[in-house]
Amino acid sequence: MTKPVNKINVITLGCSKNLVDSEVLLKQLYVGNFIVEHDSEKTDAQTVIINTCGFIRDAKEESIETILRFARAREKGEIRNLYVIGCLSERYKEELKNEIPDVDRYFGVNNIEQIVTSLGIEYRKELLGERKLVTPGHYAYLKIAEGCDRKCAFCSIPLIRGKHKSRTIESLVNEAVLLVSQGVKELILISQDLSYYGLDIYNRQRLGDLISRLSEVRGVEWIRLHYLFPANFPADILPVIRDKENICSYLDIPFQHIADNVLKIMRRGISGKESYDLINMVRKEVPGITLRTTLLTGHPGESEKNFAELKEFVSDVRFDRLGIFPYSHEEGTYSFKNYRDEIPEMIKMQRAEEIMTIQESISNKLNKKKIGNEYKVIIDRKEEDYFVGRTESDSPEVDQEVLIEPAPGLITGEFCNVIITGYDNFDLYGKSH
DSSP, rough: OOOTTTTTEEEEEOOOOOOOOHHHHHHHHHTTTOEEESSOOSSSSEEEEEEEOSSHHHHHHHHHHHHHHHHHHHHHSOSSSEEEEHHHHHHHHHHHHHHHSSSSSOOOOOOOHHHHHTTSOOOOGTTTOOOOOOOOEEEEEOOEEEOOOOOOTOOOHHHHHHHHHEEOOOHHHHHHHHHHHHHHHEEEEOOSGGTTTTTHSSOOHHHHHHHHHHHHHOOOEEEOOOOSSSSSSSSSSOOOOOOOEEEEEEEEEBBOOOOOOHHHHHHHHHHHHHHHHHHHHHHHHHHEEEEEEEEEEOOOOHHHHHHHHHHHHHHHHOOOOEEEEEEOOOOOOHHHHHHEEEEHHHHHHHHHHHHEEEEEEEHHHHHHHHHHOEEEEEEEETHHHHEEOOOTOTTTTTTEEEOOOOOOOOOOEEEEEEEEEEEEESSSEEEEE
8 A cells, every 4th residue: 555655653752741842743744734643653654753752761762762663664664754853862863863873864852843844844933832732632731831940950851951931921821712712621731840930031930820811711621730840839829729710729749859968969949848838838728739749769869768758758748649750860960960870770669669659558548538529520531441531630641530430421521520439549430420
């Protein structure tokens, strides 16, 4: 069978911020009369574009394996053109060119216009803010800024993405209106650091103003906030979250650690006491709020005593949602230049597993309390014997889900009320009401 020469498969690896970049690229290609598909495992496209992640070792390995897989497909003649873009390509372009020469071209993270023109079509500036969504049509990520000005010792993002650049409130409101016109009901606000929003263009933090304006967009039923840096936290957002019905009582604040000496080595700009104080303030201002965090085990300088503090922190605070990663020694970062990666990988992993064991118990107990309660749920998909949805407390891909027994009137992409009838460590079961 002859393959259409104008078919392009875009593969996205890594985070939701990468996904938004791919959606922008897909829109440009689609308007340029290409047939586009996303994350297809097939080799029925003449051209494949891989949007890579280069954040930590596991993500880099996945990106390289994906490039090699499609490089082999190109060598066999299964595809004609192979392009690589994104974070890994931004950091290691020259090394990749030498190691994997079968790729036609490598591009960085801010080169969408060059990618589009290299494919022989015009870059449409009038499409600014427009995307071809690859998420289910009822939710979309809204990237409010690019880059990061923080100095975290372990993080390579500023090396890859550059300094923080906020988008204007007006441009984000306009994009939200456009997304809602396409059927989007839930906006998930993302950037490397939501807390910093506005400082570069308005000379002050303006996340509170932004979410207040977005909440007024007709048709937006849920607004969710991800990745709020704990230092210099924008406390003015809390009354807005509490008082606006369509802003989810949900915050993702990546604390990373609680031991003072580890936080200092990490250059997080916050102490353990300040972290506890912030959590108490958030819970006082927004009663019942869902808190998600991310933690890091095995950073240089983390002693057994420090790890015991971290376990105590998790047990005391009882986060609703928690993700944990073993430390990855990333070249170019402050930690890489100034500290030895002295904690064995096995110890890093063991510590991460211990934290997750504690969190499993917490999650189990929190879920048990939900039995018999009724929640507003958005249905994401139908899967085998269940409709699968999420409550206000759950973000897609990273949090737990609600498995709902089939019933008349349940529709993917719509809201319904669900009574919780069962639970396990990381999921709920329910019946529509």
